[in-house]
Every structure is written in structure tokens, then in C-alpha cells.
Amino acid sequence: GNSVTQMEGPVTLSEEAFLTINCTYTATGYPSLFWYVQYPGEGLQLLLKATKADDKGSNKGFEATYRKETTSFHLEKGSVQVSDSAVYFCALRTNQAGTALIFGKGTTLSVSS
Amino acid sequence: EAGVAQSPRYKIIEKRQSVAFWCNPISGHATLYWYQQILGQGPKLLIQFQNNGVVDDSQLPKDRFSAERLKGVDSTLKIQPAKLEDSAVYLCASSLVAGAKETQYFGPGTRLLVL
Numbered sequence: 001g002n003s004v005t006q007m008e009g010p011v012t013l014s015e016e017a018f019l020t021i022n023c024t025y026t027a028t029g030y031p032s033l034f035w036y037v038q039y040p041g042e043g044l045q046l047l048l049k050a051t052k053a054d055d056k057g058s059n060k061g062f063e064a065t066y067r068k069e070t071t072s073f074h075l076e077k078g079s080v081q082v083s084d085s086a087v088y089f090c091a092l093r094t095n096q097a098g099t100a101l102i103f104g105k106g107t108t109l110s111v112s113s
Numbered sequence: 114e115a116g117v118a119q120s121p122r123y124k125i126i127e128k129r130q131s132v133a134f135w136c137n138p139i140s141g142h143a144t145l146y147w148y149q150q151i152l153g154q155g156p157k158l159l160i161q162f163q164n165n166g167v168v169d170d171s172q173l174p175k176d177r178f179s180a181e182r183l184k185g186v187d188s189t190l191k192i193q194p195a196k197l198e199d200s201a202v203y204l205c206a207s208s209l210v211a212g213a214k215e216t217q218y219f220g221p222g223t224r225l226l227v228l
Contacts, residue, residue, distance in 0.1 A: 004155075032214050043117075044156070044204065044219040051214045089155050099211045100146055100169060103155025 002027045006090050006104035013080055013111050021075040021107045023064075023090035031092040033057075033066050033073040034101065038087045047075075047088070080111045115139065117220035119205050125226045131193035134223045138186070138207030144168075145182055146217065147190050148204040156204050162188065163211055195227045 007022040025031065035047040035057070048057030053068035062077045073090060090104040118137040126132050138145050143164050148156035159178065161168040164185035173180070177196070182188040192199055202224050206217040 036219075043221040044206075046216050046218075049214075049216070091155070099144070099208075099215070100158035100161050101148075101156070101206075101217060103157070105153065105155050 002031070002092065002094060002102050004090050004092055004102055004104035006088075006107050008107070010108040010110055013109070015082055015111055015113050016079045017111075019075070019077040019080045019084075019109065021088055021090075021109070023073045023075065023104060025071050025073065025090075025092050027071075027092055027094055029094050030068075031094045033064070034091045034093070035062070035064055035073070035075050036089045036091060036103075038089065038106070040086070044089065080109070082111050082113050085109055085111045117205055117207055117218055119203075119220035119223055121223055122221065123224050123226075125228065126195055128197055128227050129194040131191065132195055132225065133192075134190045134203050134205075134225075136188045136190070136205030136220060138188070138205070139218055142207035142209050142218075143185070144208045144211045144215075145188050146206040146208075147180060147188070148206065150202040150204055150222070152201070159190070159203075161211075168211065192225075195225075197227050200225055200227045 003026045032051040034049045036044045037047045048059040050057040050066035056065045087106045089106045091101040145162045147159040150156040160170040162182040180190045202222040204222045205220045208215040208217045
């Protein structure tokens with residue numbers, strides 16, 4: 001079946017460090033891929049998305065590239081800030097069996113100054 | 114543009130009691146989703162509506178959970194009777210149309226604690 005696997009957290013970094021959160025997926029067909037972020041006390045917000053192979057999604061300094069050959073969609077940021085502290089979820093959607101999002105378990109990022 | 118509204122934000126009940134959650138999607142959004150997010154896990158779909166019809170309820174525990182979307186706008190999710198394992202955050206999301214590329218917008222969620 002369709003599934004998403006994220007690296008285990010928590011990830012603890014100092015301000016201005018480089019961030020990578022790994023995400024791999026299993027899916028039939030050609031899914032769309034998403035990163036959502038959940039700040040403390042807030043709801044899920046779309047961070048970025050990519051809808052076909054080799055697409056790069058980007059927002060707020062975060063980037064992720066849809067790699068079909070490695071079935072991956074790793075999230076990266078060159079210089080994290082304290083305000084980036086949140087839980088990050090990788091997710092996919094396919095056109096098969098409905099259009100609901102299938103999420104990974106989430107990765108908690110904590111950035112200290 | 115107003116976002117997805119949910120109420121209540123928090124609810125504490127005893128096991129075997131009933132509870133209901135309400136969701137008002139973004140205006141004009143035809144597709145509405147209810148997700149369950151257990152602590153430490155990602156959200157999992159409970160039910161998906163397209164207008165007032167059910168598209169997917171394969172993961173809804175129908176012996177205790179029910180949901181409706183009368184008139185294709187607001188939706189209500191009910192649990193009766195609640196079990197301890199129902200403690201979770203219940204998220205409502207909506208999208209303009211159904212489609213793999215469409216963005217889903219999430220509400221703030223209702224945090225349920227069953228004692």
C-alpha cells in the first residue's frame with residue numbers, strides 16, 4: 001500500500017545550521033508530495049509541494065525535490081532559525097482510492113540560539 | 114479569506130460518553146476531510162466528503178464513529194460511545210476540489226481526551 005517514512009526525531013540544531021529531514025515514500029502511480037509544518041499550538045500548514053518527478057518545491061527558504069528514482073522528497077534549509085522550531089510532516093496523495101493525504105509520523109525540529 | 118473553523122478546541126469526556134465535533138470549511142470548498150492524529154503519529158483519514166456525499170469512509174470505525182455533511186457545507190463528526198484509544202486530535206481539512214495536486218487547508222483541530 002501507499003506509505004511515507006520519515007527520519008525519527010527529535011532533530012536539535014543551532015541557529016544557522018543546515019537542515020535535512022529525510023522522507024521516502026511507497027506509492028502506486030505518480031503521487032503528489034507535500035511537506036506540512038505544525039508550529040506549537042497551531043494547525044497544519046502547507047510548507048511546499050511538488051506534483052511530478054524532478055519538480056522542486058520551495059517556500060520560506062525550505063526546499064525539497066521530487067526524486068522518482070529514489071522515491072524520496074527530502075526537506076532542506078540552508079540556515080535554520082529559532083522560529084523554524086516545529087513538527088514537520090511529509091505526505092503524499094495519489095489519484096487512486098481517493099485524494100486523502102497519507103502522512104509520515106512527523107519529525108520534531110528544535111532550533112536553539 | 115477565512116480558514117477552516119473547528120469547535121470545540123478541547124474536550125474532556127469519560128469513556129462510554131458521546132461527543133461531537135463541528136467543522137466549517139473554507140467557503141466554496143467542495144471537498145472536506147476528517148483526520149485523526151494520535152500523539153506522536155501523523156494524521157490518518159477517517160472520512161472524505163465530496164459536497165454532501167461520502168467518497169471514502171473505509172477507515173472510519175463505523176460501530177462508534179459517524180459523520181455527516183448536510184447541505185454540503187458544515188460537517189459534524191460524532192463518537193458514541195468513546196473509548197480510551199479515541200484520545201487524539203481531530204483535524205478537519207478542506208480543498209476546492211478533489212485532486213492529487215490540490216492543496217488541503219487544515220483547521221486548528223479539536224483535542225479530545227477520554228478518561
